[in-house]
Amino acid sequence: MTDCVFTAVSDRHPGVGLDEAPATPAWMAVFSLAMGVFGLLTAEYLPASLLTLMATDLSVSEALAGQAVTVTAVVALFAGLLVPGLTRGIDRRWVLLGFSTLMVASNLLVAISSSFAVLLLMRILLGIALGGFWSMAAAVAMRLVPNALLPRALSIIFSGIAIGTVVAVPLGSYLGGLYGWRSAFFAAAAVGMLTLAFQSFTLPRLAPRRPARLRTVLEVLLRPGIAMGMFGCVLVHSGHFAMFTYVRPFLEGTIGIGAQGLSLMLLGFGVANFVGTLLAGRLLERYPLATLVLMPALVGVAALALVLLPASLPGQAILLALWGLAFGGVPVAWSNWVASAVPDQAESAGGMVVASVQSAIATGAAAGGAVFSLGGSAGVFVAAAVVMLLAALLIALRVRVPSGHGVRQSEGALHL
Structure with a gap:
């Protein structure tokens, strides 16, 4: 099945997406995407x-407060499918700057929200971004780096996930314990403003190409x-985020940990997450x-x-x-994995x-x-x-992955 998937892509769309890479890398722009x-x-x-802090302040249950994550995710789901097509005629630089602006606005408005309903509405803006x-x-x-440097660029961009896990969540917990939960969202808005400024100076003009449509995603x-x-x-x-959304109540209930102890444990989680990102890159090269x-x-x-173990x-x-x-x-x-399977439809695959x-x-x-x-x-x-x-078990039995070490080659062929 693996050969069918990847050969079909390269045969049907030879060289698609491979002729758009620049001759020299725009690393500062790549770092702005990581930000x-x-x-x-x-x-x-x-x-x-x-x-816990949000639920108490807004007079809702912890289970309901957890839906602040859910509403953002639901909106992001549809935005990922629809926004690339709806903005297909707009320079990608301006679209990305628009997303950063929405991020800043969402965090500021959440920080001053007077009720949980208002907070959920403001999280919709974040979902779109x-x-x-x-x-x-x-x-x-x-479109920012040559073909041979794409894996490195993707690693830099995705390092934003690991760094965010190391810094953002423990810092949010710490700020929330000292100054209230709203202070953490003010801090997130400040990060968003720095990101917007950095992207404004580093992102080049990116005229839209090969617009993604919902039909293409389905194909x-x-x-x-x-x-x-x-x-x-x-x-x-699903399994990860079900646990991560309720990690604070779990740790508070099992070991009675306070805000500062929780911040340190989440910091340990984040550091380990960053190390795991680095290790996974090497493991995936040999044992995908x-x-x-x-x-x-x-x-x-x-x-x-x-x-199950004693706490x-x-x-x-x-x-x-x-x-x-x-x-x-x-x-x-x-x-x-997705980039290997559909290199000819980058935005559609992204959606x-x-x-x-x-x-x-x-x-x-x-x-x-x-369940909570x-x-x-x-x-x-x-x-x-x-x-x-x-x-x-499902992945081991049914998922197929490419056996080679690269997705994009200068000749425009896939080597498996």
């Missing part, structure tokens, strides 16, 4: 580290092997399928251990770090990835809220562990 990833991830993940940005990030990177999804891979991607992200299987399997084992601060910290380490390479691994991941985030947060209401945070972790282990 965009960092800022968006900061804003999206903040409710996970501030859940998040989905639109993610759908275009890989396609824009392909890509129907290619052999793509739907099963996307289903595996959805399962892995084994790496895709191992990551969710380790997260599932760590989740079960967090619930202690050192033990929970180690298991949380194992979770972060194992999940660190997931975004890079799945994005590389498909956004739809898959954001639907997983929404499903994970919503289902996690339902019935079985508490421990029930969420057990259910998510089962999902992760099933995802690992």
Whole structure:
């Protein structure tokens, strides 16, 4: 099946997407995209580290407060599919700057929200920015660096995820404990302003090319092997975000940890996540399928251990770090898998990835809220562990990956 997927792409669209790369890399622009990833991830993940504080201040349950993640993910899902097509006649530079502006506005308005309903409305703006940005990030990177440097550029861009996990969530928890949860969103808005300024100076003009349409996304999804891979991607992200949304109530309930201790544990999670991102890059070069299987399997084992083993601060910290380490390479691994399968439809593939991941985030947060209401945070972790282990089994049996080390070659052929 692998040969059918990748050969069909190169035969049907020989050289498509390969003739648009520049002769010299625009590294500062690439770093500005990484900053965009960092800022968006900061804003999206903040409710996970501030859940208890937000729920108390806004007089809602923790399960309901967790839906601040869900609404953003649902909007991002549709934005990833629709925004590239709706903005197909606009210079991509201005579109990306627009996303950063929405990010800043969302964080500022959330910080001054007077009710939970208003807060949810403001998170819609973030969902538009998040989905639109993610759908275009890989396609824009392909136009900023030469073909041979694309993997490095993607690694830099995705490092924004790991750095955000290291810095943003623990810092949000720390600021929330000292100055209230609203201060964390003011800080996220400041990060967004820096990102907007940096992108304004570094992003070149990027005239729109080969516009993505919803029909194209559906055609890509129907290619052999793509739907099963996307289903595996959805399962892995659903399990992770179900747990991550309710990690604070879980740790508070099991070991009675305070705000500063929680910040340190989340910092450990983030550092391990960053290390996992670096390790995954090397593992994927040699053992792509084994790496895709191992990551969710380790997260599932760590989740079960967090619930079943006697709770202690050192033990929970180690298991949380194992979770972060194992999940660190997931975004890079799945994005590389999709890029290998559909190099001729970069924005369409980006929209498909956004739809898959954001639907997983929404499903994970919503289902996690339902399970949380019935079985508490421990029930969420057990259910998510089962999902992760099933995802690992599905990937091992049904997902096919390219066996070579590159997706794009100067000759325009795929080497598997």
